[in-house]
């Protein structure tokens with residue numbers, strides 16, 4: 040019998056074709072979400088590859104980090120976010136979050152009437168093109184799900200995969216501590232076993248981690264290729280829009296930002312990635328049984 044991840048690896052873009060005959064307006068924004076600032080690394084790539092699309096970004100900063108939560112909690116959060124996004128409305132949802140893609144995509148994708156894309160399979164596809172000793176750094180929940188290992192082995196069984204959970208990284212990034220002196224030794228503690236295993240490729244298995252690129256690039260041998268799944272993810276989104284006839288040709292597309300936590304904190308932490316201080320709006324997720332951080 041096939042496991043969840045096996046079925047996921049067999050699907051083309053971790054999405055499904057539009058099931059209903061409902062016509063979705065092409066100029067609606069694409070919804071992109073994450074637990075916090077991590078998804079901005081995906082948004083940046085989407086904006087680069089899809090310059091005529093509008094985006095609506097949601098950061099669930101009241102519930103970050105996701106990577107140490109249970110599968111039930113992650114699925115509940117993802118359902119609430121998708122319900123909120125669909126109500127805006129949007130034409131497609133992108134889980135710019137590996138933890139959500141690993142633990143919730145299969146459960147929720149048929150519950151909504153829009154295409155929903157995840158980031159794991161694009162990441163696995165990009166990784167196998169790059170090497171045969173692949174390291175994956177990810178949240179504890181993503182590593183425990185084994186989704187990357189399974190997706191990579193499904194595509195290329197002979198590849199060796201080494202996964203390392205990095206629970207400290209997301210809190211560091213959300214707190215804007217990337218250049219803090221202690222960050223380097225925390226990052227090295229997680230990378231060292233991978234360097235010792237002589238990996239040739241390292242996958243950012245969490246969308247937050249490319250924010251640490253200045254530190255990670257310094258610590259890794261130059262022979263190691265870094266793979267950011269966002270690049271392949273954006274290409275998959277472009278292909279999916281084309282296939283579903285949902286591509287927009289707007290000349291002045293817009294991007295708006297919403298968070299469940301404190302807008303000022305998100306605006307501050309996202310500045311280095313976006314290159315400007317965004318206008319951020321607070322948004323409440325309704326009916327959640329999960330406690331917020333505040």
Ligand code: DGL
Nearest residue numbers: 077104105106137138246
């Ligand atoms: N950036 C997300 C991911 O790719 C979530 C990280 C977290 O909140 O722990 O997994």
